[in-house]
Amino acid sequence: MSVTVFSFVMSVLFSALFIVAIHMLRNQPLFLHSFGVHTIFGLYALCLFRTAVVLELPFTVPIGLNDMFSTGFETVWAAQISVGDSQIRVLLALCGIWAVISVTLIVQFLWKSWKVSRKAEWYSTNKDSRAERVLERVKNESWRMPAVSVCICPTLDIPMGTGLFRHRICLPEHEYTQEEMYYILKHEYTHFCNRDLTVKFLAHLFCCIFWWNPAVYLLKKDISQILEIKCDIRATEKFSKRERLEYLLTIVRVLERAESTGRTQPPMLSTGLASRKNQDDTRERFRMITAVPRSISRLCQGAFWTLAVTLVMLSYSFVLQPAFDPPVEDIYTNESVEEFSTDGAYISERADGSYSLVLSNGAIYDNLNRIALETYMNEGLKIRKE
Known part of the structure; x- marks a missing residue:
């Protein structure tokens, strides 16, 4: 678990969205008469919880955004x-x-x-x-x-x-x-x-x-x-x-x-x-005092609260953050590193059980180890038996 700028931004964003949604529900007479003021109170308590707990939890998935989001964040972050x-x-x-x-x-x-x-x-x-x-x-x-x-x-x-x-x-x-x-x-x-x-x-x-x-x-x-x-x-x-x-x-x-x-x-x-x-506001108070409260089943109340808590927990499931391509110098750390495209490439399985990488330009890289083999297979390369 950690607290970051992005987890803080997500907390503010989601709590604001929840407050607006509760405000819209609160202005629906049917909802207020059916679920009552205690439900509204409890929903706002959930909002305060979402605002106060500014964490990236172990199950939080970072979602990287490129283009304008990344450029804007980089501009604001570096601005002096x-x-x-x-x-x-x-x-x-x-x-x-x-x-x-x-x-x-x-x-x-x-x-x-x-x-x-x-x-x-x-x-x-x-x-x-x-x-x-x-x-x-x-x-x-x-x-x-x-x-x-x-x-x-x-x-x-x-x-x-x-x-x-x-x-x-x-x-x-x-x-x-x-x-x-x-x-x-x-x-x-x-x-x-x-x-x-x-x-x-x-x-x-x-x-x-x-x-x-x-x-x-x-x-x-x-x-x-x-x-x-x-x-x-x-x-x-x-x-x-x-x-x-x-x-x-x-x-x-x-x-x-x-x-x-x-x-x-x-x-x-x-x-x-x-x-x-x-x-x-005074008229609304008068209506609530004189109105006959609508009864609602415990099943509906339980389903509603389950949905509310689930939405709050789902808001912790991801965090938006800028995505940047790594600098070239971090990729090419020495002269032995070279770049190639896997388009049209495949893996060749030899009769002796060894594997080779065959590129579209005819270049062959023999004796792939297990890690390299799994990496290329995850990239979608097919195995052909020779």
Whole structure:
């Protein structure tokens, strides 16, 4: 096993193709209703595996490409730029730019996330006794009980959850009914139970590292929406039809209040009950909550996952790389080496059991050894008995 430039290129190429394919599947309502959001999540996990494991495995077959591919690679590989009195390879400079921008984006992302956590700390003492009582009810109904606190944040216009380690639900300074408060806290608490902030954190880091790959932005957008749908489904799975309707109406009312205040969107590393940016995403969530899920057999699920894993493994079966003819000096190492064509040549089997190579120009090379004989036979030369 080894890591090469070509195995890295293949990893980026295949993971991008897989992300685009999953994005297309994810936008098919039939697939989403039949296989569910967990399948989409699992497929994206396979993509991340394909991106992270940049290896040429023992069974990987190198496929050499000539002409434009080889010429282009050789040009890029040998290209240099002048920096002062020094010459630096273009590929090395590009790797440096990639690293600098990636580190800058990661630092910027962590800094903004820290500021959000810091602001939540400021309002952590701004308690609301009614919200705390409702949160206790939500905790008692939950299958998992992470430590979560609730506070009032006047600068917000949409409820949100924040904090990778110190989980907080921050509520805007609005008057909510008892039902609205319950559905808001139920949604945000379910996010913490699902560890959705950890998933969003990893997805953002992935985008910061591979910022130059357009496919990762599809992944980030899809994961954010899938997390919301998964949270909605889990939060409402035991609700009656009336409770589901009230849950949806709560989202609508939160959006209406947010439109009237016109404040900023929740930060990147947070979960929000609703988003003003894309109304289509909200409509999709509504359809997933109200739609009756389609049942699909375990056989179909097993066949689908077998196909997905097989495609990922097949992507390791070959690697594209440039093919170059060896230099003449590597072939003709001394004066005893000569070149000839095997076109029209054949192998002559003598009566004494020896073999000779007969060329089309009449030249004869006697006493071929076993290795030479097998080599010429593999090249397609026929044996003629004398």
